[in-house]
Structures are given as structure tokens and as C-alpha cells.
Amino acid sequence: MTGVGAARRDDLPQRARGPTLRIDWRPGTDLLRGTCHCGAVGEAEDPVLMWEWLLAHPRHTSGLAP
Amino acid sequence: MADFIKNQWYVAAYSAEVGREILGRTVLGEALALYRTGSGQAVALADRCVHRHFPLSRSQLAGDTIVCGYHGFTYGPDGRCVTVPGQQRIPRTARVATYPVAERDSLVWVWIGDPGCADESRIPRAPWLADERYVTVRGMEPLAARYGLLVDNLLDLSHETYLHDGSIGTPEVADTPISTEVDEEQGVVHVSRRMSDAACPPFYARSTGISGRITRWQDIEYRPPCLYLLHSRVAPARVLPRPDGSDPDGFHVEVVYAITPSTEHSTYDFWAVARDFALDDEGVSQFLHDSNRMVVLQDVAALNVLEQVISAQPPGTQELSINIDTGGLAARRMLRRMADQAAAGAEPVPEPASVP
Numbered sequence: 340m341t342g343v344g345a346a347r348r349d350d351l352p353q354r355a356r357g358p359t360l361r362i363d364w365r366p367g368t369d370l371l372r373g374t375c376h377c378g379a380v381g382e383a384e385d386p387v388l389m390w391e392w393l394l395a396h397p398r399h400t401s402g403l404a405p
Numbered sequence: 406m407a408d409f410i411k412n413q414w415y416v417a418a419y420s421a422e423v424g425r426e427i428l429g430r431t432v433l434g435e436a437l438a439l440y441r442t443g444s445g446q447a448v449a450l451a452d453r454c455v456h457r458h459f460p461l462s463r464s465q466l467a468g469d470t471i472v473c474g475y476h477g478f479t480y481g482p483d484g485r486c487v488t489v490p491g492q493q494r495i496p497r498t499a500r501v502a503t504y505p506v507a508e509r510d511s512l513v514w515v516w517i518g519d520p521g522c523a524d525e526s527r528i529p530r531a532p533w534l535a536d537e538r539y540v541t542v543r544g545m546e547p548l549a550a551r552y553g554l555l556v557d558n559l560l561d562l563s564h565e566t567y568l569h570d571g572s573i574g575t576p577e578v579a580d581t582p583i584s585t586e587v588d589e590e591q592g593v594v595h596v597s598r599r600m601s602d603a604a605c606p607p608f609y610a611r612s613t614g615i616s617g618r619i620t621r622w623q624d625i626e627y628r629p630p631c632l633y634l635l636h637s638r639v640a641p642a643r644v645l646p647r648p649d650g651s652d653p654d655g656f657h658v659e660v661v662y663a664i665t666p667s668t669e670h671s672t673y674d675f676w677a678v679a680r681d682f683a684l685d686d687e688g689v690s691q692f693l694h695d696s697n698r699m700v701v702l703q704d705v706a707a708l709n710v711l712e713q714v715i716s717a718q719p720p721g722t723q724e725l726s727i728n729i730d731t732g733g734l735a736a737r738r739m740l741r742r743m744a745d746q747a748a749a750g751a752e753p754v755p756e757p758a759s760v761p
Contacts, residue, residue: 357588357589357590357591358588358589358590359586359587359588359589360586360587360589361584361585361586361587362584362585362586362731363582363584363585364582364583364584364728364731365582366582369728371728371731376589384728385726386726386727386728386730386731386734387726387734389731390731390734390735390738
């Protein structure tokens with residue numbers, strides 16, 4: 340049995356993607372890496388702090404920034 | 406008073422549930438009577454006769470009108486009373502509220518907020534549910550818990566390893582790091598967990614026929630407040646989509662949840678599983694239906710208990726969040742922002758800002 344590979348999200352009306360905030364949990368570590376839509380990157384071990392750092396845009400001033 | 410986000414679309418029923426029998430549902434605390442007119446139009450009326458508040462969902466249809474089962478007040482699909490018993494004059498205030506309704510993808514969406522803001526183009530889509538290239542099984546389980554607990558549950562799938570061991574949970578789910586992305590303009594939370602070499606849980610082993618280890622992708626797309634999509638891809642370990650984007654060796658399951666607050670402490674948990682394989686195999690359909698319903702009922706039992714615990718706690722009792730909660734925190738913040746905007750009377754268009 341194999342999948343038929345039917346179209347998936349292609350079926351949806353395509354909507355433009357807006358600016359994004361992103362947090363990647365770095366494999367093999369407990370570190371989270373946050374990337375703001377402005378390009379700023381910071382790291383933390385706590386998701387609450389990581390979101391706060393991202394939401395501080397444009398003032399990413401905490402000690403979390405590398 | 407519950408902190409409902411009113412100016413949004415919510416799923417009130419599956420299309421197949423709304424017919425020539427009147428269906429009673431409560432959405433955001435509003436009791437609704439849903440039915441379908443003779444021309445096929447789904448309508449939603451306030452489920453209370455203006456006279457003595459008898460539920461219209463306990464009444465009968467006569468053509469396109471509802472005849473109250475208590476004293477015979479009769480209402481048209483526009484909510485206007487057309488007949489009252491024993492007299493000619495129909496009081497000017499004899500009408501019940503109506504709610505905007507739209508059907509998309511086999512779902513009946515209802516708008517509880519300001520009718521003037523009910524823009525159907527903003528209904529989030531789940532096209533697999535009405536696509537002949539997919540076969541869908543579905544159900545709805547009432548939840549005796551606030552809807553936020555179901556949002557938390559679905560945004561963090563690491564719980565599969567512990568709560569759903571033996572069906573969809575394997576150790577790799579809890580052990581695999583996630584990526585979380587928030588689309589500020591579109592109001593979407595994405596949470597992705599990509600397992601490259603994982604045990605194949607019975608849910609997928611029995612439905613796909615894969616016997617060995619698998620590549621398993623769980624890509625969540627949450628469109629708050631109501632629609633949750635889990636794009637699930639399963640394939641033999643290390644088998645990936647082809648460079649041209651086609652994926653003939655992958656098995657795709659689109660798991661759809663509609664999370665509809667009923668009251669402050671109860672929720673409708675609509676669930677559907679659409680697949681693009683074994684389309685003619687009724688045995689696979691039955692298995693996936695029964696398995697997913699069992700999973701949902703495990704969630705319901707856990708969240709019902711959790712609701713009782715949380716309800717008994719002082720407000721603001723401290724929680725602890727760790728890395729697995731990154732997506733759930735984003736969803737919470739987005740919901741809170743939408744609720745704050747609603748409380749402030751902000752218009753829902755353009756799309757609500759969705760920073761977590």
C-alpha cells in the first residue's frame with residue numbers, strides 16, 4: 340500500500356505570509372533560539388523569556404541576545 | 406462572564422448534522438436552534454421562544470418555519486414571528502435573534518458577534534474534509550472543560566507519549582524538539598515536529614501497513630480561535646518527498662479539530678481524520694474512526710479532570726512552562742490578544758494582530 344500523494348495545502352487559497360516570529364528548539368540541547376521578523380536572534384532556555392524577548396521588538400535589549 | 410472572543414467564526418455542527426430536524430447547540434453561551442430550509446439553506450436562530458422561552462430546538466418544523474412546541478408561536482428563518490396562538494395581532498417584538506451561518510468544507514460555521522462584521526472570506530479552511538481524494542472519519546465529543554485546555558492539549562503533542570501510549574504515542578514524540586512560528590499578519594501558529602527515525606504507532610502501522618520504523622512529521626497549523634489542523638506525514642524511515650515536491654511514497658493524514666466554546670466551562674471537540682490512502686478500505690476507516698475517538702476520549706477524560714482542578718484553584722495559581730510549551734504559549738497569547746481586542750470593541754477586520 341502506498342499513499343497517493345494527493346495535493347495538500349496546495350488546495351487552499353494561497354495567502355501571503357506575513358512577518359513571522361520563530362523559535363527553534365536546538366536539537367541536542369535545552370536551548371531555544373528565537374528569530375524576530377527584523378532578523379534579530381536571541382537564545383534562552385525558557386520559552387516564556389524567549390517570547391518576551393521576541394515581543395520586545397524593536398528593543399531586543401535583554402541579556403538573552405547573543 | 407466568560408472571556409469569549411465573539412467576532413469570530415466558530416463551528417457549530419457538521420453539515421450532515423443540520424437538516425430537517427432542529428439541532429440545539431450552545432456556542433459562546435448562546436443557545437442556538439439550527440436547521441435547514443427546504444431550499445437547503447442552513448439557518449441558526451436563538452433557541453428560545455420569545456413567549457415563555459421554550460427551546461425551539463424542542464419544537465417542530467412546518468415547512469421553513471419553527472412552531473414552538475409549547476404554545477405554537479411560529480417563526481420564519483429570518484427570526485420573525487409569523488403566527489401567534491388565538492389572536493390576529495402579532496406583537497412587534499415577537500422575533501428571535503438570527504445568527505450568520507456559512508458552510509465550508511462540510512462544516513457549519515456560525516458568527517455570534519456583530520452580524521455586520523461577519524465576513525465569510527475570513528472563515529479558515531479545511532478542504533480535505535470535502536475532497537474526494539480523501540476519505541474522512543469524524544465525530545464530536547462534548548468536553549466539560551474550558552476551551553483553552555483543549556488548545557493547550559493540541560498545541561503540545563508531547564502528551565501523546567504519555568496519554569496516548571499504545572495508539573498514537575511513541576517515545577520519539579516527546580523526545581523530538583519542536584519549531585514554532587507565529588505569523589503575525591495572518592494570525593496563525595505553526596508548530597512543527599519532524600521525527601526522522603521513529604517507532605510506528607499502531608494508529609499508523611495498521612492503517613498504512615508500514616511494519617518498520619518511520620519518518621513522521623507533525624506540522625500543526627492553528628488558526629485561532631476555532632480551527633486546528635495537524636498535517637501528518639508518515640513514510641518508511643528516511644523516505645522523503647521527491648525533489649519536485651511530489652510525495653507518492655508518503656501517507657498523509659489531515660487531522661482537523663474545531664474547538665468551539667460552548668459555555669465558560671464546556672467545549673465542543675469536533676474531530677476529523679482525512680487520509681489520502683486506502684481510500685476504498687472500509688476496515689481502515691473503521692479502525693481510524695475508533696482509534697481517534699478513543700484518543701479524543703482520553704483527552705476528554707484528562708481535561709475534564711483538569712478543569713475541576715483548575716476551577717478549584719485560586720486564580721493566577723502559578724504554572725511551569727518548559728520547551729514543549731513554546732507553541733501553546735504562542736496560542737495563549739494570541740487568544741488573549743484577540744479577547745482584549747474584543748473587549749475593547751476593536752473591529753475584527755483587518756486580521757487581528759497575532760504576536761504571541
